[in-house]
Amino acid sequence: MILTTVYVLTGFVIGPLLGGLISGLDRILTARLQSRIGPPILQPFYDAAKLLGKEKTVVNVWQAFCAFGYLAATSMAVVLFFLRSDLLLILFIQAVGAVFLVVGALASTSPFSQVGAHRELLQILSYEPLLVLVVVGIYLETGSFKIGSVLTHPEPLLLKLPFLFVVLGYALTIKLRKSPFDLSTSHHAHQELVKGLLTDYSGPYLALTEIGHWYEIMLLLGLCALFWATHWVGMTILIVVTYFMEVLIDNVSARMNWRWMLGYVWAMGLTLSLVNLIWLYTA
Amino acid sequence: MMTNTLTSTLVLLPFLAAGCCYVLRSNRVRSLVVLVTGFLLIISAVGLIPLTPFTLSAGNLLGVRVHDLVMVADFLLLFLILYFGFKHRSLVVKILSLLQILLVAYLEFFLIKEVPATGTIYCDSLALIMVLIVSVVGSIICFQAIPYMRNHEAHLRLDKSRQHRFFLVMILFLGAMNGLVLSNDLLFFYFFFEVTTLCSFLLIAHDHTATAIQNAVRALWMNSLGGAAFIVGLTGLYYQSGHLDLQLIIINASPGARVFLLSLALLCLAAFTKSAQFPFQSWLLGAMVAPTPVSALLHSSTMVKVGVYLVLRLAPAIHGTFLSQCVAIFGAFTFLAAAALAVGQSNGKKVLAYSTISNLGLIFACAGLNTPQSVTAGILLIVFHAFIKALLFLCVGTIEQHIASRDIEDMRGVYATMPLTALITVMGVIMMIMPPFGVLLSKWMAMEAAARSFYLILIITLGSALTVMYWARWAGTLMSDPFAGRFKPERQPLLTWGALGALSAGAAVLSLAAPWIYTRMIAPAMSGTYLLPYRASGGILENAAGVFAVLPLSVVAAVGFILSIWAVKRAAGARIVAPYLSGIQVTEPGMFKGPMNRLVKAEAKNYYLSSIFGEHKLTAWVNLGAGVLLILMLGGTL
Numbered sequence: 060m061i062l063t064t065v066y067v068l069t070g071f072v073i074g075p076l077l078g079g080l081i082s083g084l085d086r087i088l089t090a091r092l093q094s095r096i097g098p099p100i101l102q103p104f105y106d107a108a109k110l111l112g113k114e115k116t117v118v119n120v121w122q123a124f125c126a127f128g129y130l131a132a133t134s135m136a137v138v139l140f141f142l143r144s145d146l147l148l149i150l151f152i153q154a155v156g157a158v159f160l161v162v163g164a165l166a167s168t169s170p171f172s173q174v175g176a177h178r179e180l181l182q183i184l185s186y187e188p189l190l191v192l193v194v195v196g197i198y199l200e201t202g203s204f205k206i207g208s209v210l211t212h213p214e215p216l217l218l219k220l221p222f223l224f225v226v227l228g229y230a231l232t233i234k235l236r237k238s239p240f241d242l243s244t245s246h247h248a249h250q251e252l253v254k255g256l257l258t259d260y261s262g263p264y265l266a267l268t269e270i271g272h273w274y275e276i277m278l279l280l281g282l283c284a285l286f287w288a289t290h291w292v293g294m295t296i297l298i299v300v301t302y303f304m305e306v307l308i309d310n311v312s313a314r315m316n317w318r319w320m321l322g323y324v325w326a327m328g329l330t331l332s333l334v335n336l337i338w339l340y341t342a
Numbered sequence: 343m344m345t346n347t348l349t350s351t352l353v354l355l356p357f358l359a360a361g362c363c364y365v366l367r368s369n370r371v372r373s374l375v376v377l378v379t380g381f382l383l384i385i386s387a388v389g390l391i392p393l394t395p396f397t398l399s400a401g402n403l404l405g406v407r408v409h410d411l412v413m414v415a416d417f418l419l420l421f422l423i424l425y426f427g428f429k430h431r432s433l434v435v436k437i438l439s440l441l442q443i444l445l446v447a448y449l450e451f452f453l454i455k456e457v458p459a460t461g462t463i464y465c466d467s468l469a470l471i472m473v474l475i476v477s478v479v480g481s482i483i484c485f486q487a488i489p490y491m492r493n494h495e496a497h498l499r500l501d502k503s504r505q506h507r508f509f510l511v512m513i514l515f516l517g518a519m520n521g522l523v524l525s526n527d528l529l530f531f532y533f534f535f536e537v538t539t540l541c542s543f544l545l546i547a548h549d550h551t552a553t554a555i556q557n558a559v560r561a562l563w564m565n566s567l568g569g570a571a572f573i574v575g576l577t578g579l580y581y582q583s584g585h586l587d588l589q590l591i592i593i594n595a596s597p598g599a600r601v602f603l604l605s606l607a608l609l610c611l612a613a614f615t616k617s618a619q620f621p622f623q624s625w626l627l628g629a630m631v632a633p634t635p636v637s638a639l640l641h642s643s644t645m646v647k648v649g650v651y652l653v654l655r656l657a658p659a660i661h662g663t664f665l666s667q668c669v670a671i672f673g674a675f676t677f678l679a680a681a682a683l684a685v686g687q688s689n690g691k692k693v694l695a696y697s698t699i700s701n702l703g704l705i706f707a708c709a710g711l712n713t714p715q716s717v718t719a720g721i722l723l724i725v726f727h728a729f730i731k732a733l734l735f736l737c738v739g740t741i742e743q744h745i746a747s748r749d750i751e752d753m754r755g756v757y758a759t760m761p762l763t764a765l766i767t768v769m770g771v772i773m774m775i776m777p778p779f780g781v782l783l784s785k786w787m788a789m790e791a792a793a794r795s796f797y798l799i800l801i802i803t804l805g806s807a808l809t810v811m812y813w814a815r816w817a818g819t820l821m822s823d824p825f826a827g828r829f830k831p832e833r834q835p836l837l838t839w840g841a842l843g844a845l846s847a848g849a850a851v852l853s854l855a856a857p858w859i860y861t862r863m864i865a866p867a868m869s870g871t872y873l874l875p876y877r878a879s880g881g882i883l884e885n886a887a888g889v890f891a892v893l894p895l896s897v898v899a900a901v902g903f904i905l906s907i908w909a910v911k912r913a914a915g916a917r918i919v920a921p922y923l924s925g926i927q928v929t930e931p932g933m934f935k936g937p938m939n940r941l942v943k944a945e946a947k948n949y950y951l952s953s954i955f956g957e958h959k960l961t962a963w964v965n966l967g968a969g970v971l972l973i974l975m976l977g978g979t980l
Contacts, residue, residue, distance in 0.1 A: 117916050119918075162817050167823060183807065191806075192803060
């Protein structure tokens with residue numbers, strides 16, 4: 060019981076703190092790649108604090124509902140991850156958050172949020188099947204969807220699921236809103252939709268979506284970590300390398316359109332997943 | 343004795359009440375009859391819970407053997423369908439009904455030597471679940487139909503009310519459904535099967551417009567095809583086993599015998615036509631010309647559920663066969679294809695229709711997969727889909743009567759004029775796609791069950807991603823601007839609020855109670871044929887492969903919901919600003935000051951991606967694919 064409480068609190072509190080730190084690091088790294096110095100590492104926290112202190116303005120009160128729903132769902136997903144629950148269930152709860160963010164954007168009539176919301180739906184459509192297939196691969200290898208059984212698995216999953224790790228990379232790039240998949244809302248100025256999906260979230264509600272995003276970063280990196288769960292050194296190296304690759308890809312690619320994204324991600328992602336899954340079935 | 347009374351209430355009372363609705367032409371009396379019948383059905387269905395399982399043999403009714411009564415009724419029914427074939431000049435209906443008449447006559451007069459004395463009625467947990475759905479959801483829909491039809495006829499400005507015919511068929515439908523799921527003698531099953539075909543034809547044709555009649559005739563011939571497949575299958579089964587006792591057929595299944603498998607494949611084909619699977623989807627899509635309660639009834643608790651019930655019932659008999667695999671692939675294919683077609687639709691009712699076809703496909707996939715988990719998922723999906731789809735249809739019907747459109751684009755900002763209905767609709771959508779609600783619980787089970795078969799899981803994941811897309815889009819559109827300010831529920835008849843409230847609350851409570859439904863109703867239905875797939879304790883469903891903490895998650899979701907509502911309350915005090923339009927903001931809603939100081943109207947519409955998911959792009963290919971799979975299924979048994 061005490062252990063459960065500890066896990067819940069860890070997921071709930073440490074999750075966003077780490078996620079915020081990672082996004083601070085991300086900003087510094089991105090800046091260095093672009094020959095800038097970049098902000099201090101705690102800048103995401105300063106931003107969130109400042110936004111939280113601003114006047115509440117909304118286009119439609121249901122945006123507040125959606126912002127809270129997004130935060131609740133993403134934090135719940137991270138907490139369940141720390142509780143070593145069912146991976147498929149965690150993905151479903153993560154999807155709830157994504158859907159709330161979209162519904163909140165659709166609640167405004169601004170064409171920027173509307174188009175952003177629809178692009179976000181297409182992004183969900185692109186990565187959601189891939190994430191499920193990654194989890195199915197983990198199930199086939201370990202015999203269970205529960206994270207507990209991944210942790211007790213004797214050898215790193217990466218050795219048996221190399222292609223599925225690449226597939227997870229595609230989903231990660233979309234989910235972290237990195238180029239070339241930052242269609243719905245972008246960290247960069249190469250976006251024609253202002254802030255797209257997030258255009259009409261403002262003040263404290265924007266801060267909530269930001270904090271929710273930190274939880275999501277944690278969840279996805281947690282998924283990556285499962286691929287080398289046998290030793291913490293391997294796990295750290297895997298995460299650092301993966302994240303560095305994400306930042307690198309983000310900085311060297313342009314923003315593409317949704318047709319390309321859907322076609323490319325499904326073609327590559329589904330093929331790689333199938334190859335890896337068939338390999339697991341026959342092995 | 344008790345079981346006798348309750349069963350006859352469930353099956354015969356609707357037939358009597360239907361007659362009353364037709365004869366007594368007073369609105370008040372008819373409403374009273376509908377209400378009393380509905381409540382009696384609900385009470386009787388609930389009363390059956392402690393009595394299940396039981397077997398009854400139909401003896402005599404008024405001194406005549408029930409078997410002979412059903413036989414005579416069967417012929418009358420088929421001749422009636424033949425008459426409609428002549429009346430509407432449909433060659434296919436004529437041929438199919440003649441074929442059925444000949445086969446029934448052959449079966450009754452030449453093949454069947456003695457009438458089985460026992461087990462005409464068999465009620466186990468699966469049948470009980472169906473009876474509960476039919477009686478509860480069906481009755482609620484009939485209640486809501488009372489105010490709806492009053493508005494509907496006022497809108498059409500009819501000289502003479504045709505409601506007596508409408509309620510005649512609606513109530514009859516409920517009786518036929520109860521009879522169907524309780525029948526163990528397949529000839530009884532076939533009779534009720536045909537009654538539902540006729541009822542749906544009459545209901546779709548109710549408004550008597552040219553389109554209504556055209557679509558109703560299409561429904562008639564497609565379902566007659568199902569009926570013909572069914573009776574051919576029955577003949578085969580009788581050849582093989584010498585009786586038509588459903589339970590015995592399942593227990594003594596001989597999946598090695600060709601005739602047996604082919605007969606079951608034909609029954610599956612009949613099930614697919616009833617459940618409007620591809621390539622038979624057009625009858626269900628056409629059915630939306632009828633008044634909305636009809637769609638709600640066809641899509642949720644009756645008609646389309648016949649097919650999935652039949653296949654889930656037969657699943658143990660085809661366990662481990664190629665036929666079972668074919669059913670699984672066919673179902674998964676329909677799940678994906680219907681979800682894709684739903685993405686391309688802006689017509690709200692069509693989205694609902696494709697979503698029904700899609701969900702039924704998933705249930706077929708579960709039945710065909712034929713593992714303990716997947717069958718559990720299939721049964722749960724029937725329950726939750728019935729409640730939520732009925733709710734969503736009634737919501738769309740209510741909205742349609744106000745805004746005179748069923749297009750999703752026209753529902754933009756419907757929250758401003760009818761906030762409570764819009765909220766209930768969004769609630770329905772949320773229950774369709776989000777955990778911890780029942781539909782997602784069943785989908786979780788289905789996916790974990792399908793994970794061992796890579797082609798199935800691939801198709802199902804793609805389908806479920808598309809599903810999220812079309813629902814989320816709709817929910818967002820309903821909540822969109824213009825924003826009305828203070829929340830003030832609109833006025834609606836008490837029966838409308840009652841129906842919407844009962845269905846949404848019912849779906850939510852049942853989701854919470856899913857672990858108990860599993861232990862009380864589904865586990866007994868599975869025992870004997872399947873190993874129990876889950877342990878249920880403390881509101882948590884768990885097995886070695888996965889865990890879904892229904893109760894804890896529901897508590898967390900409830901807390902999250904309350905927090906979010908509190909946030910909405912607080913946001914009501916916040917400054918409401920105009921959406922960002924990238925121009926000089928003006929006070930007129932949706933406008934901004936653009937170049938040359940002119941006012942420009944900002945407009946945005948939803949993505950329907952019809953260049954990819956439009957009917958003109960997909961339907962032909964999907965029908966072709968489904969046809970090939972059906973040929974594979976039938977040919978594979980030979």
